[in-house]
Amino acid sequence: MSARGHGFGIDIGGSGVKGAAVDLATGELIQERIKVATPHPATPGAVAETVAKVVAQSGWDGPVGITMPSVIIGGVVRTAANIDKSWIGIDARALFSQALGGREVTVLNDADAAGMAEDRYGAAKDLDGLVMLLTFGTGIGSAVMYNGVLMPNSELGHIEVGGQEAEHRAAASIKDRDGLTYAQWAVEVSKVLVTLENLFWPNVFVAGGGISRDYAEWIPLLTNRTPVVAADLKNTAGIVGAAMAVSAGIAP
Ligand code: BGC
Numbered sequence: 413m414s415a416r417g418h419g420f421g422i423d424i425g426g427s428g429v430k431g432a433a434v435d436l437a438t439g440e441l442i443q444e445r446i447k448v449a450t451p452h453p454a455t456p457g458a459v460a461e462t463v464a465k466v467v468a469q470s471g472w473d474g475p476v477g478i479t480m481p482s483v484i485i486g487g488v489v490r491t492a493a494n495i496d497k498s499w500i501g502i503d504a505r506a507l508f509s510q511a512l513g514g515r516e517v518t519v520l521n522d523a524d525a526a527g528m529a530e531d532r533y534g535a536a537k538d539l540d541g542l543v544m545l546l547t548f549g550t551g552i553g554s555a556v557m558y559n560g561v562l563m564p565n566s567e568l569g570h571i572e573v574g575g576q577e578a579e580h581r582a583a584a585s586i587k588d589r590d591g592l593t594y595a596q597w598a599v600e601v602s603k604v605l606v607t608l609e610n611l612f613w614p615n616v617f618v619a620g621g622g623i624s625r626d627y628a629e630w631i632p633l634l635t636n637r638t639p640v641v642a643a644d645l646k647n648t649a650g651i652v653g654a655a656m657a658v659s660a661g662i663a664p
Contacts, residue, residue, distance in 0.1 A: 418442060420472045421654030422463055423479045423522060426450060426494065426550055429459065431466040431476075432648070434655035439533025441648055446470050454496045456504070460511040467512055475516035477654030478508055479525040481551065483565045484664055487519050493570070493579075494550045505663070518658040523547045524564050525653025526620050526643070527555020528662075531562075533652065534644035535618045544568075544614040545643070548621035552579040552604070556612070564664035568608060578604045584623040594626075598633035605636035618643050 422431035429448050432441040446469045451458035467476060480499075483490040487505025492498075509517040527545035530536050536543040540559060547553040552569030555562060569579035580586065582600040592600075605617060619631060620643035627642035634640055645652060657663070 418474075419477065419655030419659040420467070420470070420474060421477045421479070421525070421651035421656075421658070422466055423525070423650030423654060424450070424459060424463070425481070425522070425650075426454075429462045429466055430647075430651060431463075431470060432651050433470060433472055434652050436656060436659055439529060439645065439652050441651070443470060445648065445651065455498050456496075456502050456507055460507050463508055464511045473515075475518070475658045476508070476512060477518045477520070477525070477656070477658030478504070479520055479522040479650045479654045480504060481522050481553065483567060484519050484521055485565065487517075487663065489519075491567070516658065518654070518661075518663045520654065520657050520662070520664050521553070521555075521565055522650050523553025523555045523620075524562055524566075524664065525555075525657060526553070526645070526649035527557050527618070527653065528562055528656050529645050529649040529653035530618050530620065530643050531555075531557045531560055532656065534649065535641045536616060539616055541615040542612065543616055543618060544608065544612060545618040545620055546604075546608075547643075548582070548584040548601070548619065548623050550583060550585045552583050553621075556614075562662070562664075571604075571607060573604050573607045578607070584621055587623070594630040595633055598630045598635075601630070602635045605634060605638065605640070609636055609638045614638055616641060620649060622647070
């Protein structure tokens, strides 16, 4: 299966490798999302096999876009903050392409993919200027979009805020680890947003990651000045952005 106007995206996360075919006119999935558990340890060879399983199950035979929680330059993995360290230096594009029978593959950062999807089809679709998406999960991912163009690999989750990396202060995993209430956690998120808005002056922040489903519990508690909107596409943003990237030939 592959068709004009359709793409295929895979989102590699800590618990699952998820993929589906996407209608690029609407940003909607055109088949049920396929999820296979992420292997442990999540070494390059084991993850490549899992990616091949997801694609085989879907029946898709065209190009594939794949996200990873890493800086990706020219298809090569450069950082591994929350994934197996053996990924660093691996040519992920070549590895996945080989696992998929030599087909065309694009690999990009997970938050960058989500940012592209939210900017085209989701929460930021009608917004111009500088849009900054932050995903709150195990770490904090970021995507910086200016008038629809992505500035890849921004890694703002690692910016220092009050002597601590932003993601060590305000990732969703910190809320869980420390048993913080939404009100307590919102104080930490606000500190991160104030640092970012004072440096970048975005028009809007889009808040993504699983915790954005509960946006009503915490977005109203934020005290920074820039408007914050919840991501729209929820758990499909990475898949949709990956499909967009490979279809558009975007390969950071
Ligand atoms: C990584 C980013 C990633 C983010 C969300 C961070 O720790 O450095 O590359 O986008 O987590 O997964």
